[in-house]
Amino acid sequence: MKAKYGLRALLSLARQENQGPVLISELAEKESIPKKFLELILLDLKNHGILQSKKGKGGGYSLSRRPEAIKLGRVIRVLDGPLAPLPCASQTAYVPCDECEDEKTCGIRLVMKDVRDAMATILDSTSLADVLHQVEKASAQKTGVPTYQI
Amino acid sequence: MKAKYGLRALLSLARQENQGPVLISELAEKESIPKKFLELILLDLKNHGILQSKKGKGGGYSLSRRPEAIKLGRVIRVLDGPLAPLPCASQTAYVPCDECEDEKTCGIRLVMKDVRDAMATILDSTSLADVLHQVEKASAQKTGVPTYQI
DNA sequence: TTATTTATCTACTGTCTTTATAGACTAACT
DNA sequence: AGTTAGTCTATAAAGACAGTAGATAAATAA
Numbered sequence: 001m002k003a004k005y006g007l008r009a010l011l012s013l014a015r016q017e018n019q020g021p022v023l024i025s026e027l028a029e030k031e032s033i034p035k036k037f038l039e040l041i042l043l044d045l046k047n048h049g050i051l052q053s054k055k056g057k058g059g060g061y062s063l064s065r066r067p068e069a070i071k072l073g074r075v076i077r078v079l080d081g082p083l084a085p086l087p088c089a090s091q092t093a094y095v096p097c098d099e100c101e102d103e104k105t106c107g108i109r110l111v112m113k114d115v116r117d118a119m120a121t122i123l124d125s126t127s128l129a130d131v132l133h134q135v136e137k138a139s140a141q142k143t144g145v146p147t148y149q150i
Numbered sequence: 151m152k153a154k155y156g157l158r159a160l161l162s163l164a165r166q167e168n169q170g171p172v173l174i175s176e177l178a179e180k181e182s183i184p185k186k187f188l189e190l191i192l193l194d195l196k197n198h199g200i201l202q203s204k205k206g207k208g209g210g211y212s213l214s215r216r217p218e219a220i221k222l223g224r225v226i227r228v229l230d231g232p233l234a235p236l237p238c239a240s241q242t243a244y245v246p247c248d249e250c251e252d253e254k255t256c257g258i259r260l261v262m263k264d265v266r267d268a269m270a271t272i273l274d275s276t277s278l279a280d281v282l283h284q285v286e287k288a289s290a291q292k293t294g295v296p297t298y299q300i
Numbered sequence: 301t302t303a304t305t306t307a308t309c310t311a312c313t314g315t316c317t318t319t320a321t322a323g324a325c326t327a328a329c330t
Numbered sequence: 331a332g333t334t335a336g337t338c339t340a341t342a343a344a345g346a347c348a349g350t351a352g353a354t355a356a357a358t359a360a
Contacts, residue, residue, distance in 0.1 A: 001318075001319070002318080002319080004236060004247075004258060007258050008249075008258065011257055011258070023335075023336095024335080024336075025335090031249070032249045033249075034319080034320060034321085036320065036321055036322080037319065037320055037321085039336080039337085040319095040320090042336090043336085043337070043338085046336095053335090053336060053337090054327095054328080054335085054336085055326080055327045055328050055329085055334085055335055055336050055337085056327065056328030056329045056330090056333085056334060056335060056336085057328070057329050057330070057333075057334050057335075058328090058329070058334090058335090059327090059328070059329085059334075059335050059336065060335075060336085061336085072261060086154060097154075099158075099181070099182045099183075102289075104288060104289075104292055105285050105288045105289040105292060106285075107161060107281035107282065107284055107285040108154060108157050108158065108161070108281070110281070110284050110285070110288060111222060111272070111273075111276055111281060111284070114272050115268075115269050115272050115273065118265075118268040118269060118271075118272060119265050119268060119269065121268075122261070122264050122265050122268060123261075123265065126261055131257035131258070131260070131261060132257065134257055134260050134261070135255050135256075135257040135260070138254060138255045138260060139252075139254075139255045142254055142255065151347075151348065152347080152348085173306075173307095174306080174307075175306090184348080184349060184350085186349065186350055186351080187348065187349055187350085189307080189308080189309095190349090192307090193307085193308070193309085196307095196308095203306090203307060203308090204306085204307085204357080205305080205306055205307050205308085205355080205356045205357050205358085206304085206305055206306060206307085206356065206357030206358045206359090207304075207305050207306075207357075207358050207359070208305090208306090208357090208358075209305075209306050209307065209356090209357070209358085210306075210307085211307085
């Protein structure tokens, strides 16, 4: 949930880039996310340099970088923790298993590392902008409007 | 934990295939898994047709199919639930999001489906036997013993 | 038949994480 | 000053997760 909410909010912000800060309450309503919960999420994202905020009238949240520069992997790690199914297979938050006698030859770890790599390859190469493009393409297909333009 | 324990136990059983049923307590000790917890896991795997058991003296658990036929994806779904990061991206246990207005064009879902597919591709194509082979290869490399044999 | 071995089942109990809420506080703008 | 909006801390409800306990049923052996 946390990562899902966070991503929804970020995508919403990416869609209205350069239109000034957006209020938490506005985001919360538009994306139907509990407002107080969204507060925590956005704060977390701010503390990790993904968002910036402005207080007082005319304030709110905005992306601290271009949508092209914000990768989903980063966001998910901040909000949900490491991508890897097992801590011993994580690149960014490695923790060994205590039962494992020889990690180098642990079959489960070998496979889970493959899984982690597959996930990371997708999530660390996909940016908010990429997602918006995918959505555009999908809705164009859906309405029968061709993707190419003059 | 549950899936990890389950896989460890299954790999152990795969290693001693055709040597008759193995006691829960034996498995629990060898793989350092809490015995009572392992009971539940093995029972679950039995109810899903992955294991078979025999009661009384000389009893215990054994694989109900060859290690080649038991795919990791199956095991993980039984013990940990669907692979997909989000229920709306699951193939085997699809549940829609309530907030999502148009699922066909939900960007997050599109990406998470890609992630799910990547995971499923690995886990549904890797069998217990495959894992054992990988381990063999890894330990051969580690000890400097070449993989090929006479 | 009885005793023994071993799996089976039900229920339960902490602990931790997730999800969420409340309310006081601080900064900025008018 | 007053209002708007983000910041911070504490906390709580709910559920998942990890593990435990103990009684039961089935198979085998004597």
